Amino acid sequence: MIEALALGKSFGAVKAVDGVSFTAHDGQITGLLGPNGAGKTTTLRMIGTLVSIGAGQARVDGIDVSARPKDALQACGFLSDARGLYTRMTARENIRYYAELRGIDPARSESAINRYADWLDMRALLDRRTDGFSQGERMKVAITRALVHEPPNVILDEPTNGLDVMSTRALRELIRRLRAEGRTVLFSSHVMQEVAALCDRIVIIAQGRVTAAGTPADILSAGGKDNLEDAFVSLAGIDAAHGGEAVA
Amino acid sequence: MSAWNTFxxxxxxxxxxxxxxxxxxxxxILLSVLMGPVILIGFAMFLSSVEKKAEAREVFVAGAQHARALTNFLARQDITIKEPKPDYRELIKTGKHEPVLEVPRTFAADFASGKVTLNLVYDDTRQDTGNVAIGVLRRLVRDFNAEAASQRLIVRGVSPTVLRAVDLQEVNMGTPAQRAAQMLFMIPFVALIVCVTGCTAMSIDVTAGERERGSLEPLLLNPVDRIGLVAGKWAAVAVYGIGVVGLTLAGYAAALQGMPLFKLQSVVAITPGQFAGFGLTMLSFAPAMGALQMLIATYGRTYKEAQTYVSYLITVVSMVPMIVIFGQIKDAAWQLFVPMLGQLMVITRVLRGDTIDWTHFVVPLGVNALISAAAVVLVARLLAREEIVFGRA
Structure with a gap:
C-alpha cells in the first residue's frame, strides 16, 4: 500500500505539488492522471526518495519514506522516466546488477528474470548487449530491473511513453498480472485511454493538487460528463483551447 | 545490503x-605503452645530437684566409675550419646555419697592432642549432687570445703567470646520473600526467556519463548506501588508473631494456628499485586524481561538459612542473604535501639517486588518501542533491 498524505514540494517560488493525498491499495491499479507539468512525476519522486519531501508524508506499507528511505525503497519497485541502460552489458547483466545491489541471491534473481522475460516476451533479448535496443526493448529491461526483487509495491512513471502498440500491450498485460498477484500498482500517465483501460482507481492531479479521485464511475459523476475524457478535461481544469495535448 | 557489499x-x-x-x-593502452619508448627514443636522439655537437671538431670561419695565426692555432687544436655558405647571415636567422666566426680582411695588420675584432654571428632565439657551437667558438677564441698574450709577454721577458693571479679549477660534485636526471624530468612528468589522463574517461563515465545516459536516477532508486556506491565507482577508477600507469612504466622499462642501440642504459640507468619507487609514488596519486576528476565531472550535465571541466584540472596539473622549472623552486619538505609537486620531487630524487626516506612515501600517500576520501564523500553528498541528479533547471 502506498499513501500520500498532504504531500507538498516547491521549487523556488513554484509550488509543484501542493497538498496531494491519495492511497493506492494492494491488489489495485491506481492511476495518477494529469496534464504535463501537473506534479505527477514530482509526487512519485518524493515517494521514491529521489526528491526530498517538502511537506506532508509518504508511506509505503506503513513505512515513513523520509524516516526510513532504504526500507521504503526495498518495498518498492520504481520505473522512473529515465531508463538508461549500460550499453556494454547484456540485458541480463543490467538486471543482475540491480539484483546484486539489492542483495538478492543469484538463484532468486535468475528465476525472477526468467519469469518477467516470459511475461514480456524478451527471452531472446536477455543475452544481447543493450546497445541499439529499441525504446520498447529498453523499457522491458528497465521494468524487469525495477521488479527483480519482487516488490509488493510497484511505481511506474509514464511507463508507456514512446512505446509502440505491441510494447504497450505487453506492459498493460504485465500490470494486470502484478495486480492479480495482489501487488499495489501506482502509475502516472497523461493518456486518458490508458488510465481508463487499466485502473481501478484514478487520481486526477492538476497544478499540483488532487482535483478528483475515485473509481472511473466516480470520476464520471464528479465531472458531470458521460465520457471519461470530457470528465478529465473538466476536472483537470484544462481549457480546451490550450490543454488538448494533455489528453492525446 | 551493507555499504561494503554495495562497494x-x-x-x-x-x-x-x-x-x-x-x-x-x-x-x-596504446598511448601509455608507446609513450615510454617514443619519449625515450626522442630523448636518446636529442642526447646523441648534443654529444655530437659537443665533440664537434668543425667550426665555420668566414675569411679564414686572412688569419694565418688563428688558422694555425685551430689546426693545432685539431679543429677543422669550414667555409660558411655565402648567405650565412640570413640562414642563421632562419636556423639553417651553424654560428660563424667572421674574420676581417685586415686581420694580419690589426693583430700585429693588437686591435682585432672578430664577429661571432649567431641567433640566440634559435635554441635548436648552434648552442654548442657558440660555446666551442667562444672557448677557442679565448684560448687563442690567452696563447697570443702569453707569447707576447714571454717576448717581453715577463712570465705569463702575472696575468693569472688566481687560477680556477672546477670541481663538479654532480654525478653523471644527476646530470642525466636533470634532463630526464620528462619521464616522471609524462608518467604523472598519465596518472591523471589514464582515468579521465572512466571518471567522467561513472559520474556525468551515468547521468547523461539516464541510468543515475534508476541506480539511486536502489536502497544502497551512497558512500558505498561512490566508493565502489572510485575504486574501479583507481584500479583502472593504476593499471594504465603500470603499463606506462612497463613501456619505459621495455624501452630501456630493449634499446642498447641508443646507449640509453649508460645515461639512464634506472634500477628495478627505482622503478618500484615510481610505482609506489604513483600508486596513490592515480586514485586521488581519479577521485578529483569524478568530483569535478559530477557537476557536468553531460559527458562533454564534464570533459571541459576536467581538462582544466589536467592543465593545472601539467603546469606544476613548469612552475618548478621556471620558478626555480628548490626541493623542500613542504612540497610533499602538494599533490603532483610532491610526486615530482620524490621521483626526481629517485632518478638523481638522492636519499629517500619513508616520509617521502608516507606523506604523499596520506595527502592522496585524504583527497580521495574527501572527494568520495563530496560526490556521495552531491548525489543526494536534486539539482545534480535531475540536472539544473
Missing part, C-alpha cells in the same frame, strides 16, 4: 563494464 558489487560492475569499452581501452 564490491559496484567495483565489479564498473570494471567489467569499462574493460569492455575496447575503443577507449585500446587508445589509452
Amino acid at each position: 564490491l558489487v559496484v567495483v565489479r560492475k564498473e570494471l567489467r563494464d569499462h574493460l569492455r569499452d575496447k575503443r577507449t581501452a585500446t587508445m589509452i
Whole structure:
C-alpha cells in the first residue's frame, strides 16, 4: 500500500505539488492522471526518495519514506522516466546488477528474470548487449530491473511513453498480472485511454493538487460528463483551447 | 545490503563494464605503452645530437684566409675550419646555419697592432642549432687570445703567470646520473600526467556519463548506501588508473631494456628499485586524481561538459612542473604535501639517486588518501542533491 498524505514540494517560488493525498491499495491499479507539468512525476519522486519531501508524508506499507528511505525503497519497485541502460552489458547483466545491489541471491534473481522475460516476451533479448535496443526493448529491461526483487509495491512513471502498440500491450498485460498477484500498482500517465483501460482507481492531479479521485464511475459523476475524457478535461481544469495535448 | 557489499558489487560492475569499452581501452593502452619508448627514443636522439655537437671538431670561419695565426692555432687544436655558405647571415636567422666566426680582411695588420675584432654571428632565439657551437667558438677564441698574450709577454721577458693571479679549477660534485636526471624530468612528468589522463574517461563515465545516459536516477532508486556506491565507482577508477600507469612504466622499462642501440642504459640507468619507487609514488596519486576528476565531472550535465571541466584540472596539473622549472623552486619538505609537486620531487630524487626516506612515501600517500576520501564523500553528498541528479533547471 502506498499513501500520500498532504504531500507538498516547491521549487523556488513554484509550488509543484501542493497538498496531494491519495492511497493506492494492494491488489489495485491506481492511476495518477494529469496534464504535463501537473506534479505527477514530482509526487512519485518524493515517494521514491529521489526528491526530498517538502511537506506532508509518504508511506509505503506503513513505512515513513523520509524516516526510513532504504526500507521504503526495498518495498518498492520504481520505473522512473529515465531508463538508461549500460550499453556494454547484456540485458541480463543490467538486471543482475540491480539484483546484486539489492542483495538478492543469484538463484532468486535468475528465476525472477526468467519469469518477467516470459511475461514480456524478451527471452531472446536477455543475452544481447543493450546497445541499439529499441525504446520498447529498453523499457522491458528497465521494468524487469525495477521488479527483480519482487516488490509488493510497484511505481511506474509514464511507463508507456514512446512505446509502440505491441510494447504497450505487453506492459498493460504485465500490470494486470502484478495486480492479480495482489501487488499495489501506482502509475502516472497523461493518456486518458490508458488510465481508463487499466485502473481501478484514478487520481486526477492538476497544478499540483488532487482535483478528483475515485473509481472511473466516480470520476464520471464528479465531472458531470458521460465520457471519461470530457470528465478529465473538466476536472483537470484544462481549457480546451490550450490543454488538448494533455489528453492525446 | 551493507555499504561494503554495495562497494564490491559496484567495483565489479564498473570494471567489467569499462574493460569492455575496447575503443577507449585500446587508445589509452596504446598511448601509455608507446609513450615510454617514443619519449625515450626522442630523448636518446636529442642526447646523441648534443654529444655530437659537443665533440664537434668543425667550426665555420668566414675569411679564414686572412688569419694565418688563428688558422694555425685551430689546426693545432685539431679543429677543422669550414667555409660558411655565402648567405650565412640570413640562414642563421632562419636556423639553417651553424654560428660563424667572421674574420676581417685586415686581420694580419690589426693583430700585429693588437686591435682585432672578430664577429661571432649567431641567433640566440634559435635554441635548436648552434648552442654548442657558440660555446666551442667562444672557448677557442679565448684560448687563442690567452696563447697570443702569453707569447707576447714571454717576448717581453715577463712570465705569463702575472696575468693569472688566481687560477680556477672546477670541481663538479654532480654525478653523471644527476646530470642525466636533470634532463630526464620528462619521464616522471609524462608518467604523472598519465596518472591523471589514464582515468579521465572512466571518471567522467561513472559520474556525468551515468547521468547523461539516464541510468543515475534508476541506480539511486536502489536502497544502497551512497558512500558505498561512490566508493565502489572510485575504486574501479583507481584500479583502472593504476593499471594504465603500470603499463606506462612497463613501456619505459621495455624501452630501456630493449634499446642498447641508443646507449640509453649508460645515461639512464634506472634500477628495478627505482622503478618500484615510481610505482609506489604513483600508486596513490592515480586514485586521488581519479577521485578529483569524478568530483569535478559530477557537476557536468553531460559527458562533454564534464570533459571541459576536467581538462582544466589536467592543465593545472601539467603546469606544476613548469612552475618548478621556471620558478626555480628548490626541493623542500613542504612540497610533499602538494599533490603532483610532491610526486615530482620524490621521483626526481629517485632518478638523481638522492636519499629517500619513508616520509617521502608516507606523506604523499596520506595527502592522496585524504583527497580521495574527501572527494568520495563530496560526490556521495552531491548525489543526494536534486539539482545534480535531475540536472539544473
